[in-house]
Amino acid sequence: MLALLKRYRELILVAVLLLVPLAVFFAHAKRPTDRSRLDRAVVWLATPVEKAVGWSVRGTLDMWSGYVALRGARERAAELSKQVRALELEKQQLVSGRGEVERLRRLLGFAEAGPDRRYVGGRVIGIRLGTVGRQLLTIDRGSDDGVAPMMPVVVADGVVGRVHSVAARSADVLVLTDLNSSIAVRVERTRARANVRGLGKPDLCRLDYALRTEDMIEGDPLVTSGTDGVFPRGLPVGKVTQLERRAHGLFQDARVVPAVDVTRLEEVLVVVAWERPDDAMPAALAPAKVP
Amino acid sequence: MKPLAHVAFALLVAALQAAVLRWIGGGAWPLALLATCVVYVGLHGGNVDGSISAAGIGYVMDLMAGTPKGLMTFLAVGLFLAIRAISAAVDVRSRAAFALLSGAAALFLSLGATVLLRNVAAAEAAPGGGLVPRMLLEALLTAALAPALLVGLRRLDALFHREEPGLLR
Numbered sequence: 001m002l003a004l005l006k007r008y009r010e011l012i013l014v015a016v017l018l019l020v021p022l023a024v025f026f027a028h029a030k031r032p033t034d035r036s037r038l039d040r041a042v043v044w045l046a047t048p049v050e051k052a053v054g055w056s057v058r059g060t061l062d063m064w065s066g067y068v069a070l071r072g073a074r075e076r077a078a079e080l081s082k083q084v085r086a087l088e089l090e091k092q093q094l095v096s097g098r099g100e101v102e103r104l105r106r107l108l109g110f111a112e113a114g115p116d117r118r119y120v121g122g123r124v125i126g127i128r129l130g131t132v133g134r135q136l137l138t139i140d141r142g143s144d145d146g147v148a149p150m151m152p153v154v155v156a157d158g159v160v161g162r163v164h165s166v167a168a169r170s171a172d173v174l175v176l177t178d179l180n181s182s183i184a185v186r187v188e189r190t191r192a193r194a195n196v197r198g199l200g201k202p203d204l205c206r207l208d209y210a211l212r213t214e215d216m217i218e219g220d221p222l223v224t225s226g227t228d229g230v231f232p233r234g235l236p237v238g239k240v241t242q243l244e245r246r247a248h249g250l251f252q253d254a255r256v257v258p259a260v261d262v263t264r265l266e267e268v269l270v271v272v273a274w275e276r277p278d279d280a281m282p283a284a285l286a287p288a289k290v291p
Numbered sequence: 292m293k294p295l296a297h298v299a300f301a302l303l304v305a306a307l308q309a310a311v312l313r314w315i316g317g318g319a320w321p322l323a324l325l326a327t328c329v330v331y332v333g334l335h336g337g338n339v340d341g342s343i344s345a346a347g348i349g350y351v352m353d354l355m356a357g358t359p360k361g362l363m364t365f366l367a368v369g370l371f372l373a374i375r376a377i378s379a380a381v382d383v384r385s386r387a388a389f390a391l392l393s394g395a396a397a398l399f400l401s402l403g404a405t406v407l408l409r410n411v412a413a414a415e416a417a418p419g420g421g422l423v424p425r426m427l428l429e430a431l432l433t434a435a436l437a438p439a440l441l442v443g444l445r446r447l448d449a450l451f452h453r454e455e456p457g458l459l460r
Contacts, residue, residue, distance in 0.1 A: 010338045017346045018368045024361030029411035035354075042354055046306040053310030061314075 103156075103267055110156035110269070117232060117274040120145050124265050125170065129202050134164070135178035139268055142169040150230055152271040158236030158259030159183060159224060160268050171270070175262045176237065177202050184228035185237050190215045193225060196237050196256050202263050205238060207254035214252070218243045222256060232274045293451050294340050298347035300447050301328045304440065305355040321429035323397040325352050327437045329367050330396045331444045333374025334383055345371035358404065359411070366403045370396055386438040394434030401426040 005012065035043070111119045122145075126138030141147045143166045153160040153173045161175035174181055177198040185196050192214035196205045210216060220240040226233030238256040245252040308324050325348055332344040349367025353360055374392070377383070383392055401422075409417045 010342075013339055014342045014368070014372065017342050018365060018372070021346070021349065021361035021364035021368065025359055025365055025407065026361075026411065028361065029359040029408075039354055042302065042351065046302050046309075046355070049303055049306035050310040050313075053307055054313070057310070057314040 106156040118272050119269040120272050135175045137173040139171050142167045142171050144168050146272050147171045147270050152231045153268050160260050184225045185222040186225040188221045188223050205256040207256050210252050212252050294344040297344035301325050301348040301351045323433045326396040326400050327393040327440045329370045330393050333371045334378050366400050390434040390437040393437035394430040397433040398430040
């Protein structure tokens with residue numbers, strides 16, 4: 001028997017190696033069992049290899065993406081920077097365009113709100129608000145467009161000034177902050193009369209001829225009274241500030257913050273025709289015309 | 292000792308294969324490099340140490356592939372026997388022949404596992420004919436990589452080769 005085993009030991013070994021796994025398979029195929037200690041040990045041995053491969057592959061990929069693949073990155077970055085700058089410029093232009101559209105929309109709304117007036121729109125093409133000389137804006141509309149001296153110039157926020165001198169295709173506008181500018185106004189709340197005169201500073205005017213007896217407080221809005229024959233009635237001029245009522249004297253002192261920031265103007269409207277107070281008056285109340 | 296080295300080598304190859312396939316294609320490419328190890332053992336090993344090596348490699352396959360215990364061990368030993376039979380009839384020496392045999396071995400293992408699993412698995416979980424194209428791809432890729440693995444296996448065997456003193460080369 002032993003001799004037989006010795007003689008066929010290879011065959012027996014192979015048969016055992018073949019049949020035992022098959023038996024194990026059929027025994028466990030339908031009832032999967034957990035891994036044995038040996039199984040876990042073998043898998044544990046394989047894990048570092050997998051980790052090492054993963055680490056090497058990741059390292060190689062990182063090196064590739066971090067160094068090799070960055071060839072030409074400087075050129076690409078320069079190109080992209082150029083594109084970014086161009087896009088920034090385009091964006092600035094769009095933002096500026098949007099602001100312009102908004103301003104023009106407001107101007108249009110203002111113009112449509114007073115159908116009794118006719119306007120000529122103009123762009124500010126020059127500005128001289130220095131301390132020496134007059135405070136002037138130059139607009140791109142002139143006598144060819146129907147602009148004439150003394151015509152009021154306004155924006156949606158209020159009065160800008162009046163046309164000072166006119167050329168064929170441009171005009172100088174004396175802004176309300178100029179020392180030579182004087183605008184007849186009323187306090188909107190109390191209808192008290194006064195004059196707004198420029199101080200030569202772009203952000204402040206003076207209130208003249210406001211009687212001490214008039215009801216006036218700081219923050220009161222001032223509108224054109226129309227009595228100066230230059231400006232239509234009811235246009236915003238500014239707000240009363242630094243009001244000072246002395247114990248004596250005929251008038252009270254005050255400063256006026258202009259409704260319009262003349263340093264930021266880009267488009268203006270020149271009022272070329274409007275209904276004068278006399279024209280608006282009913283025929284029965286109108287002064288009799290002397291032949 | 293030699294079967295143990297073969298099993299260790301198989302374990303290394305299985306781990307490498309799993310890790311590399313994870314990075315290349317995320318598992319889209321099937322590969323059965325351990326079939327190549329069994330083919331090598333079948334061609335160059337003895338009956339005893341070869342069959343033990345084949346069983347060990349099959350055990351590693353079972354572990355790494357997550358198949359039911361014994362399935363790949365049985366198939367690996369069966370493949371070993373088949374390779375022995377083939378090598379008795381045909382002299383496999385070239386790398387191309389080795390690659391061809393490795394591809395066929397991979398296909399044998401896949402088909403064998405499918406057939407056996409169909410007998411024991413529930414009908415809805417049993418592998419079907421839809422896997423055949425993937426098996427063919429696996430065989431093809433295994434055949435393509437087999438010559439590279441052959442170099443490693445030869446170097447491993449060279450470690451156990453002892454020159455007999457007094458013999459002239």
